[in-house]
Amino acid sequence: MNKLATTFTGLQFENPFILASAPPTESKRKILKAFEAGWGGIVTKTIGLHPVENVAGPKTIYQRTSETKPYVSRLKRTDTVSHSSWNWELISDQPLDLWLPDLEEIKTTYPDRMVIASIMAGADSDKEMDNWSKLAIACVNVGCDAIELNMSCPHMDRKDMGANIANDEDIIRSVLKAVTSAVSVPIWVKLTPATSSLVDAARVAYESGASSISLCNTFPSLPLMDPETMKFEVEVDGLVTSGGLGGLAILHQALQRVSDISKAFPDKAISGIGGIRGFREAFNFIIHGAGNLQVCTAAMQEKGSGGVGIKLIQELKHDLNDYLERKEYSSIDEIRGIARQRVVEHSQVRRKSDAYNGGYVIAS
Secondary structure: OOOOOEEEOOEEEOOOEEEOOOHHHOOHHHHHHHHHHOOOEEEOOOEOOOOOOOOOOOOEEEEEEOOOOOOOEOOOOOOOEEEEEEEOOOOOOOOHHHHHHHHHHHHHHOOOOEEEEEEOOOOOOHHHHHHHHHHHHHHHHOOOOEEEEEEOOOOOOOOOOHHHOOOOHHHHHHHHHHHHOOOOOOEEEEEOOOOOOHHHHHHHHHHOOOOEEEEOOOEEEOOOEOOOOOOEOOOEOOEOOOEEEEHHHHHHHHHHHHHHHHHHOOOOEEEEEOOOOOHHHHHHHHHOOOOEEEEOHHHHHOOOOOOOOHHHHHHHHHHHHHHHHHOOOOOHHHOOOOOHHHOOOHHHOOOOOOOOOOOOOOOO
């Protein structure tokens, strides 16, 4: 019996670990290599119809820290461990007409693996809404099993794309209407975590036909400046703009967002993302409600893997299977969401004194 097999949004995954939409899934070569290594699925790097050109400099950096020198820096010092990744990379610069034959070949080569196409269009016109439909139809027609709508990229150069539109409930409804009316595969919606109205946005997405919410994309952030050189650790002509922070540094924040959505919608599907480097991080996403696990930074950082986490996926599968065997669980469904009822309002946690009145001042 394959204890790692999962059914998520009606799709059969041989294991719950998939590569997130990012550089590890930017090409046919990498995706085929990932499937050969054992990943249960992939979400393509986001595909669009508009021209894309990245900044004239490094697109991603990795930040480290150490016990002896605990400051965070991209500098490769001795005895350092991974802290985070930071990127200001845009969506795929490979056009749709090149993606389509690649996707068809990938799915034909690995028919038992799940291929989810991440797509993005604008939101400022009927034409852009048609573009969402066109992208979805084209990807499904070549065999993609699901669609993930990118409403979360924290640094798109257009104001009608990515995280710039993720708080607009009318746009969420319109995009989902355009896509769900065009294709019948599961639709995942990747929302930005950088909002106080995340639960409301998720509610609108679910009500509008989303099969799952994907959380969390990278958090809006800035790279650090070196105090000696007075330069940012990544910049172009001395300038920088908001980028996305990922990796271990966002783990706890990502878990909070997943927990918030899971508590509000306990019967809905969530794909968990943010800081997964091994079994323990994956376990925590599962117990907070995630039924599917997306990985990016740890796969990119693995040396000698071509950025697709060849050793990582073997470790993830082995460690999760070992845990399920030892605890005599038949699948992750038996532990999914078990922490949900133990996450409560602050006022519900027992105090040192029964006389505590909840922080209110009693008038004399």
